[in-house]
Amino acid sequence: MIHEIAPHVLDNQFKIQDPKSNDYCLVYNGSKTLLKKEGNSYVIPTVAEILSLSGKDIADFEGHYLLSIDDRAFFLQAVPEDFVTPEGYEFMGNRAFRNMSPVERMGGATSAHIAHWESLNKFCGKCGNVTIRGDKERSIICPKCGNIVYPRISPVVIVAVRNGDKLLMAHNIDNPNPRLFLISGFVEIGESLEQAAHREVMEEAGLKIKNLKYFGSQPWAFSDSLIAGWTAELDGDDTIHRQEAELSEAKWVKREDIPEYETDVSISCCLIENFRRGFTL
Ligand SMILES: [Zn+2]
Known part of the structure; x- marks a missing residue:
């Protein structure tokens, strides 16, 4: 990664x-x-x-x-x-x-x-004054009202959902890469990572999941994020109800039909490879 x-x-x-x-x-x-x-x-x-x-x-x-x-x-x-x-x-x-x-x-x-982050905080969000960079920690300070802004990281969950020898794979409408990846999304204010994982799979694919297990995490500067990866099993009906506003495609893909993914950059590819190579999810 x-x-x-x-x-x-x-x-x-x-x-x-x-x-x-x-x-x-x-x-x-x-x-x-x-x-x-x-x-x-x-x-x-x-x-x-x-x-x-x-x-x-x-x-x-x-x-x-x-x-x-x-x-x-x-x-x-x-x-x-x-x-x-x-x-x-x-x-x-x-x-x-x-x-x-x-x-x-x-x-x-x-x-x-x-x-x-620095470019978005040139002015204080509280009083509108010009800000300065802190000199003791990574922060941006308003010299007028004392408001301190720390670096912003937006947490994301990504879930590899297994249904026997099939993996739930999807393509996000905004992703210029045409390959299929996994269900993912930003964590909402007020929910846990686990709740976000359940919600995203339900929202984007209309599926219930069980046996949610933490896989690992990675920083993901491309969306100002920290991504938490999870594995899970389908719980019940396998009929996919794709969220058309988010996904251009969502389907179950058999293990032998999944092409190889490079694992040097993203946790998404690591999760897919973990399934494709037959490791226990
Ligand atoms: Zn201020």
Whole structure:
């Protein structure tokens, strides 16, 4: 999964640190990150590469430290939405990180999650004053009214529902990837992860489940989330009532008809592979 980057180690403890020229620099415009083109792929530019665009010295670097993986730090430089794209670069959505090396994928996506949170809190939600970044912990502070905003993570549940040798698979209308995945959704305020799992399967597929078991979790910066994965068994009637507003497809797929899924990025693929390979769910 995306966070499993051993032997590399993520250090996302808050600190204030000076940049080195070969550290990564995310130039973020509020929704997209400036990435450097290398042939047909994209990489995260270094601090030196970003400085060279403006001819500035590292002492004048305007970014701030976010996190490190091993001895390379990730810095953020927030820019306005109308920031002109330099030659050889392109502003890309978070999905671009998914095609990068494990270190750039995890560091880039996590940094973009923090960058997105910062970009949404430039002004205090309580009094409207301009905010500042906290200097003792990862926070955003309103100097006028004292309101403190901490990073936002939206919990999600994903459920692998088994019916004998068949798995409930679905395609979300908003997912540009045409492959079938699993039932998932955001946890509502006031419900437990378990209640959310039962509710999502009922809402999206019209099915009751039993023997709900925790599988594992993963950070999922692409939707500002933490995803909790679950396995479950069908309870009763196997007739699927697809929620058409959410899913373009939902069906039972036999184990032998499920194609192989890569398990290096998402818990969804790990859950599917776990079933496909015949492990006990
Ligand atoms: Zn305020």
